[in-house]
Amino acid sequence: MIKCIASDMDGTLLNSIQQITPENKEAILKAQEKGIEFVVATGRSYQEATFVLAETGLKCPIICVNGAEVRSKDGEIISANPISKELAREAAATLTEHDIYFEVYTNQGTFSLDSEKAVSILVDIVMSANPDLNREEIVYKAGARVRNGLVHEVGDYEMIFADENHQIYKLLAFSFDADRLEAANNALAAIEELEISSSGHENIEITHKNAQKGIALESFVKANGIELSETMAMGDNLNDVSMFERVGRAVAMGNASYYIKSLCDHVTDTNEESGVAKAIVEIL
Numbered sequence: 001m002i003k004c005i006a007s008d009m010d011g012t013l014l015n016s017i018q019q020i021t022p023e024n025k026e027a028i029l030k031a032q033e034k035g036i037e038f039v040v041a042t043g044r045s046y047q048e049a050t051f052v053l054a055e056t057g058l059k060c061p062i063i064c065v066n067g068a069e070v071r072s073k074d075g076e077i078i079s080a081n082p083i084s085k086e087l088a089r090e091a092a093a094t095l096t097e098h099d100i101y102f103e104v105y106t107n108q109g110t111f112s113l114d115s116e117k118a119v120s121i122l123v124d125i126v127m128s129a130n131p132d133l134n135r136e137e138i139v140y141k142a143g144a145r146v147r148n149g150l151v152h153e154v155g156d157y158e159m160i161f162a163d164e165n166h167q168i169y170k171l172l173a174f175s176f177d178a179d180r181l182e183a184a185n186n187a188l189a190a191i192e193e194l195e196i197s198s199s200g201h202e203n204i205e206i207t208h209k210n211a212q213k214g215i216a217l218e219s220f221v222k223a224n225g226i227e228l229s230e231t232m233a234m235g236d237n238l239n240d241v242s243m244f245e246r247v248g249r250a251v252a253m254g255n256a257s258y259y260i261k262s263l264c265d266h267v268t269d270t271n272e273e274s275g276v277a278k279a280i281v282e283i284l
Contacts, residue, residue, distance in 0.1 A: 002283045003226045005031055006063070006217050006243060008235035009042040009049060010199060012253050013276050016130040018141055020056045023274035028058060031280050037224060039063060041213045043172070043199045043239055045110050046071050048150050065105050066197065066207050066239050067216030068169035079219065080107065081211040082167035087193055089161055091206050095173050098184040100204075102173035104157055106166045115146045115153040121174045125202055171206040197239040205239055214242025234268070234279055236260060251279045 007013045013020055028038050041063040042049050049062050061078075062071045070078040083091070088104070095102045103118060104111045112118040122142040126133065145151045160166045175181045178201075185204050188196050195209045213235075221231050233243035236253040237260065244250035244263050252261040254270035261267050266282075269275035 001230060002036065002232045002249060003230040004037040004039065004221050004224070004232070005280060005283075006039050006041045006213075006231065006233040006247070007276055008213075008237070008240050009040060009044060009052065011236040011255060011271055012234055012240075013040065013271070014052065015272050016126060016133060017137065018052060018126075020052065020058070021274045021277070023277040025056045025058060027274075027277035027280040027284075028060075030284060032060075034284060036284075037061070037221075037226065039217070039220060041067075041217060041233070041235075041240075041243060043170070043205055045105050045150070045169075046075070047109060048145070050075070051144070051148060051150060061220065063213055063216045063220065065169040066195075066205055066211055067213045067242075068105070068207050068211035069107070070216050070220060078223075079216070080167060080169070081208045082107070082169055083171075083194070083206070083208045083211075085161050085168065087191065087208075088168040088171065089158075090191060091171050091188060091194065092157055092161075094187050095171065095184055098180050098187070100173045100175045100180060100184055102171050103151065104160055104168060105170040105172065106160060106168055108166050109149070110145075110151045111154050111157070111160055112151050113154065113157065115151060118145060118151045119143050121202075124176070125174075125200065169207065169211070173204040173206070174202055176202055197241075199237045199239050212242040213240060214244075214246045217243050218246055232279070232283060234276055236271070249283070 039061045043066045046064045069080045119142045197205045229248035231247040232249040233247040234251040236256040250264040251266045252264035268279040
């Protein structure tokens with residue numbers, strides 16, 4: 001019997017226009033009514049995750065920033081696994097050396113050296129995967145990252161690295177140059193204390209080696225008296241693999257790659273077809 005459901009957000013719980021479908025919302029509420037713990041497990045910051053959840057009125061615990069931070073249903077920080085400032089500087093220098101744009105996620109929010117680029121890159125990624133969408137609508141929705149204070153512009157990341165009030169959770173790097181991204185990935189992988197993952201072909205996600213969705217989910221369920229064998233995880237990309245490796249029921253989205261599907265017990269519909277709802281209904 002499944003007692004806990006963990007769901008990735010982008011490419012999984014959310015459709016191409018960054019929304020939770022009515023079908024997904026209804027299925028989640030039904031699971032919660034039956035006493036099943038529903039938890040979001042995302043690469044997003046807590047602020048960006050709750051921004052989307054609030055639009056539907058859903059409340060749940062959140063594994064944020066790939067497991068670098070875990071928050072309760074009420075937003076209380078349960079645990080955190082930040083990157084040391086020294087390693088953050090080293091990772092930032094590597095990305096800069098390879099001329100790759102990146103953002104820094106901290107306990108105080110998400111920061112960028114170029115807020116316009118923070119929006120334009122997201123738009124380009126969404127449009128490249130969904131060319132039939134209305135570009136103006138996507139530009140407006142992506143702009144919410146800046147309009148609503150989800151991304152803050154700074155002149156120099158050293159301002160953050162040198163501030164003891166900032167804990168560094170993640171560096172998120174973007175590039176449409178596959179060779180450049182691979183070279184940076186290989187260089188970063190050599191740093192033993194870092195975990196290098198990805199939530200899409202165009203990015204690299206850099207966290208502490210203990211900041212992984214699967215590790216965070218394992219701690220979360222144990223703290224709530226639930227076994228991993230009683231847990232279902234849904235996702236579509238590489239940063240979801242650590243969950244798939246641990247849970248009793250691993251579900252890949254229909255839009256996931258063949259490799260991700262091969263790691264899972266089940267494959268549901270795509271994120272455009274409310275695959276999360278279908279997967280939940282199957283276990284209720």
